[in-house]
Amino acid sequence: MGNADCGIIRAKALSYVTQSFRTEFRNPQSQSAIEQTEISMKKTMLIILVGMITLPLIAGSQEIYQWVDEKGTVHFTDDFGQIPEKYRDQVKEKKAPPEPASALSPSPSIKPSQGKPPPGPSAEKKDILGRGEDWWRDQAMEWKQKLVKAQKDYATAKTALKAKEKELEDAKFKPKSFQRKIQDEIKVLEQKVNEQKRQVDEAKEMLEKVLPRQAEEHRADPSWVRID
Template identity: 35%
Template sequence: MKKLILLLLLIYPMTAVAETYEWVDERGTVNFAEDLGKVPKKYRKKAKRLGSDEPPAEIAPPAAVPDTAKPKGVEEKVEKKSYGGKDELAWRREFLQANSNLQSAQTELDTLKARLSDTSSMSRSEYLIIQNSIKHAEARVQALQKKLDQLNASADRYEVPAEFRK
């Protein structure tokens, strides 16, 4: 029974796509956030993205126009273009997450199929469990592909540029 449970845990690895940031405040308390925007400004430079050696991407303030370019007393409004109520960053994140989820599911499916290539040392129950897992993984890949297709259709409807879909 323990082998079966261990096998099931190995078959369905939990994958996380979300980024998590960690920082220590002035009291020495370790804090976590799923979005760099939720990290207080004074700790953003010290925040670490968990699971990565890369420093976190900076949240850039709107581009400043040199004072000489603006007439005095006139403030310039920086408008972010919106596509269907979402800005560029939201579209990029959605596509990144959808593509990442699909790639992860496809990798899991490929791994399961590879495990069936040598069934000589496998019991009948292990073989059946893997076959059943393959069916579930195929269904998951199809569902994620459908979700990505719907996202692409929505992006087409709102004329989202192709460079946001990478």
């Protein structure tokens, strides 16, 4: 039942009680003892009736004020301003119990905060073909070793070539056949020097340009191919 309906019912009940009291009790001095007894019983019944009608309604409102005037009439109102000032000191205030709160939607269960899982071993970085640091370092190390060997062989071949050239210079007074033999040996050494020089250049090219470029193209870490 809405508040408006409660107000209408309460107003009708109060109006009925007031009219009944005024009709029955307006001249108590002219009434006999029997009539006064009957009136007292009616008064009690009316008070009970008012209570039966208004109490359920009172429960639906917030505050109800009750007072009794000088004629013994019981009054009810939910507006304190409607109470005459001379009766305000005897007003009884009735507070209705609060309406049951609507069932609250269950709050979402709060899951216990879960800490971050302990960091596991970091995943090894790979290039786009799945090759890791070890593979690229092995490539760089292999070419580094080739460079070192080629540089050593180049130095050895060059030393041998200079020695033969010196020997040929010293053999200018020796037979031509001996000089031709030395010249043939010099040609072989020159080829060897050139080959070692080519290997040195190739190893340097791989270490300084080719491997870094390949690492970049395959999204490998450039530091993997740096060999000091």
